[in-house]
Amino acid sequence: MASAARKYSVLLPTYNERENLPLVVWLPVRSFEESGNEFEIIIIDDGSPDGTQEVAEQLIKIYGSDKILLRPRAKKLGLGTAYIHGMKHATGNFIIIMDADLSHHPKFIPEFIKTQKEGSFDIVSGTRYKGNGGVHGWDLKRKLISRGANFLTQVLLRPGASDLTGSFRLYRKEVLQKLMEKCVSKGYVFQMEMIVRARQLGYSIGEVPISFVDRVYGESKLGGNEIVSFLKGLLTLFATT
């Protein structure tokens, strides 16, 4: 092979995802096997009481411990530290982060990889707001909040990427490591901060339109608290970056 070997590490932070996990592993494995790309899937489970880890063990038996890695933590510690934890065990030079609740379809991973190669991007971000991107399972109110929040973010931060709160992305490993050192926010704001800091540090960002299908199993969450913390985070980024 002429170019340096590429390996993709998919980080899957989970908490009570026993229903979704087999599917969210099966789908990318199939797609990686079809494309022939080197890969590994790292499951970072935060001590789920529902048996997510047993499911992961079964998947390791089926696919092999070189392809599926379970790197659990004792309790729920948040997304940011889950990525740091997962990266410690990642052997790929590219990291893919996605939600483990099937709202992010692994079929887009080959498109992320293709876009990254074409533009030699440091980051490729999935976007619900461009091209064929979109959502499923959201009512009008939720769509309005999402569009409004996105518009406000674009106006205030001019981030040069159309979907800041999404969490389906591909990073060069060293870029993600660098960003993890810089980012301090939590939740939605954490995803926003990653893009804003990436721009500050001069990293290039490509985009792939994705369809976001809201949770098939389990509860989806968007409460008043989330809106307040989103606004707080947005204003913090507005004032500090």
Place this chain on the structure above:
Amino acid sequence: MTKLLQWLGSLALLGGIWAALMLDLVGLHAFSPSWYQVLWALPTYLLVTLGCYSLGVVGYRLATFNDCQAASLELQAQIREARADLARRGMKF
């Protein structure tokens, strides 16, 4: 420079130009009194225009937000396929 400072800077610049024209600090005497009525209300017009533009953009994007029905159906089908395949390989759900 933070985004906040960029905004404050731009606003101060525009506000400065506006105030200079309103108070005729440049000494141009370029405007007739009827012009001053327009100039006086200009910031309000701009604000209202901006608000309308924002509502228009958000409304348009809301109306054209793709509803990915096909993606959902595809996923449902793949979930059945995946479960069958995994069960065949010895997975206990």
